Amino acid sequence: MQRPPDTLQDLALADRMLRGEAQAMSEFCVRFLPRVYRFALHRLGSPDDAEDVVQVVLANATRRIETYRGESPLLAWLLVICRREVAGHLARSGRQVVGLFAPGEEDGFDNLPGPDTDEPDAVGAREQLAVLVHESLDRLPERQAVALELKYVEGYSSKEIARHIGISDEAVQSLLARARRTFREVCDERILEAMATDNGR
């Protein structure tokens, strides 16, 4: 079976981890665990519960890492495990799981409930939109996501971003252009609608 290059890299990472390479384990943690944590946090609403879920996902993933065949990206594979654990956590705490776990897309993310435009609580709607934005950023390659955050959240200049990431100013321009394009491709439609609404005001 022909696998895309990303999953080949993920397979190689899994092999290196199984051989005990400390650097591979560190890379795995840095690349994936913050995203798994946020995935759980966005659905559970509690940092403590999200941390518990990450701990369990890590235990389950390690037990099954030998079965990872690279048929999907490693992040998607982890999010399947996380989704199952979040559903179990919600069920055990008596909370409803409604419409949160539609069949997963290739990247492993599923549908989050978005802002209710009929909801009079504007603050709540903004917070929910922020969650959608963050989830969309998590669908990007991490370098693109970081570049967007440094530029539009932290207000870094291109030169400052270049110093932070360790690339040239020209490379930052190109990275930001790619990141903006990718963000629009993967982001939730509700974010695009909200942006269009803002533009019309």
Added chain:
Amino acid sequence: MSTADDRDADADLAAALGRAGRRVQPTAEQMSRWQRQLATDLARVRRRRRLVRVVGFAGAALAAVLTVVLLRPVAPSAPEPVVAQVAAAFGGAAVRRDDGRTDRLEVGDVVRAGQRVEVGRRGGLGLTIDGLDIRIDHDTVLELFVGGMALRGGRLYVDTGVAGGGAFRVRTPVGELEHTGTQYLVGVRDGEVLAAVREGSIVLHGRTGDVTLAAGSRGARSLVVTPQGIVTTQPVAGRGDLWEWAESVSAGLPLAGLSADAVLRWIARERGQRLAYATPQAEAAARASLAGSNRPVQAAQALDIIEAATSLRVQPGTRPDVMTVRLDSEADQHTD
């Protein structure tokens, strides 16, 4: 070069990102903890894979040997393999024989696969199984097999040690438990299963699916499964009544030649705590070797010996999960 439309669209994107703010990041402590857990869990997976490879090579040789053996006249059947050794025995603990009679268990005895172990009302039993420290409470009945045991009733505690220990499964009426480098206990009563973990994680392979229970930053967690398969989990204290019985069934530690630091770490682990020194001076003092005997002593007695033989003192701290050690002179200056 971007068009005016592109610039407007980028402005919308910038506004949306700016309003959303930075993504939440786990703390450095959380990342460090997860990385340590990952390393421990993967070490266990690698040990299991090595064992599978060894068994695979041995299998080929065994096939050849069996061919010869099967052609020979049938010899009297060999006993079942030894799966455990008794490390501690208190009160009434026995193994039931095929003829229904019981043989009392003493330290050093071996227990074989298929044997039924019964611990009486005032008994306690410690077993060593493949590097694991297994402690069995009073009123417990279990049957041993290669790689685990079936818990019929009662309670047992498992400490895989810092190195992680071997694979080990506990069969219960609601499913089979396996662990990942851990301290945990499991009890069965009237078909209901209680499991609690204060280090590492365990997985219950139940009839309706797997449930993983992991000790987190906030400490121990427990899991209860009713005979109907209803599962509830909740945080529990990592010390106290639920765990202290296991200390009294410990095989103990011979202190001779060990440093006070090594003994204190063992005591802290017995108690589900992390060792911390109040001052560098206390830590330096703990490096001294103890002149104990080779007779194993349990945690409480070991602590008495340390406090009698050194100027180190364990002080109750504000955190129940930490055992703080100070020098005697420092202890007078602190009011906890």
